[in-house]
Amino acid sequence: MSAAPDASAARGLDASSAGNERVYRRVLRRETSASRSGTVVVAMLLTVLLAAAVVFAAAVVLLGQRVAGVDPRALVDTAVRTPDGLDTTVVVTVGAIVALVGLTFLLRGLLPQRRPRHTLPSDRLAVVVDDEVLASAAARAARSATRLGPDAAVGTVGRRTVDVVLRPAAGVDVPVLDATEAVRRELDAVAAQPTVTPHVRVQPTGRVDG
Numbered sequence: 001m002s003a004a005p006d007a008s009a010a011r012g013l014d015a016s017s018a019g020n021e022r023v024y025r026r027v028l029r030r031e032t033s034a035s036r037s038g039t040v041v042v043a044m045l046l047t048v049l050l051a052a053a054v055v056f057a058a059a060v061v062l063l064g065q066r067v068a069g070v071d072p073r074a075l076v077d078t079a080v081r082t083p084d085g086l087d088t089t090v091v092v093t094v095g096a097i098v099a100l101v102g103l104t105f106l107l108r109g110l111l112p113q114r115r116p117r118h119t120l121p122s123d124r125l126a127v128v129v130d131d132e133v134l135a136s137a138a139a140r141a142a143r144s145a146t147r148l149g150p151d152a153a154v155g156t157v158g159r160r161t162v163d164v165v166l167r168p169a170a171g172v173d174v175p176v177l178d179a180t181e182a183v184r185r186e187l188d189a190v191a192a193q194p195t196v197t198p199h200v201r202v203q204p205t206g207r208v209d210g
Helices: 003-032 037-063 072-085 088-110 131-146 176-190
Strands: 117-120 127-130 153-157 161-166 197-202
Touching (some): 117 131, 127 131, 131 161
Parallel strands (some): 161 197
C-alpha cells in the first residue's frame, strides 16, 4: 500500500533536484560571465542622442526656423555635397572608424565576456572560485614540492591553463617534474571547471638574495 506514496515522493525529489540544477546553472553562468550592462547603456545613450538630434532637426525644418542663425536645410545640403569635394582617403578613414565603432559594440553584445573565475563541482551548492585563488594554490603546491621560499613561485591562471614560474636563487636547481606533479595533484583535487592544465617552468635568471 505504500508503493504509490514512495513513487510520488521519488518523483518529487527528482523534480526538485532538476529544478535546483537549473538554478545552479543560471547562478554559475551569471557569476562567471561579465555583465554587458555598461555597453548597453552607452549604446542606448548614443541612440537616444542621435534620435533626439534627428527629431529636433526635423521639427526645425518643418517650422522653417533657424538655429543660431543657421538654416538646417542649408547645413544638410552642404553635408551631402561635401564628400564630392573631399579626398577619398578621408572618406574611407571616417567610414572605417564608424564601422569599427559599430563592430566593437556588436562584438561586445554577442561574444561572451568571461570573468576571471572557475566553477567547482558540488551536488548541493553553486561554487565559484576566483582565478587568483587557483593561482595561489598552484604556486603553494609548487613551493612545497621544491622547498622554495614564499616569493619563489608565482602562478597565473588562464581559461584552461595554469602557469607557474619558479624563481630559485642563483645556482639552485629545482625539480621541475616534481613541481609539475604537485601542481597537477592540487588541481585534480580542486577539479575546477573548465579543466585547467598546469605548466611549470623555471625563470632563466635566478634570484640574488641579499
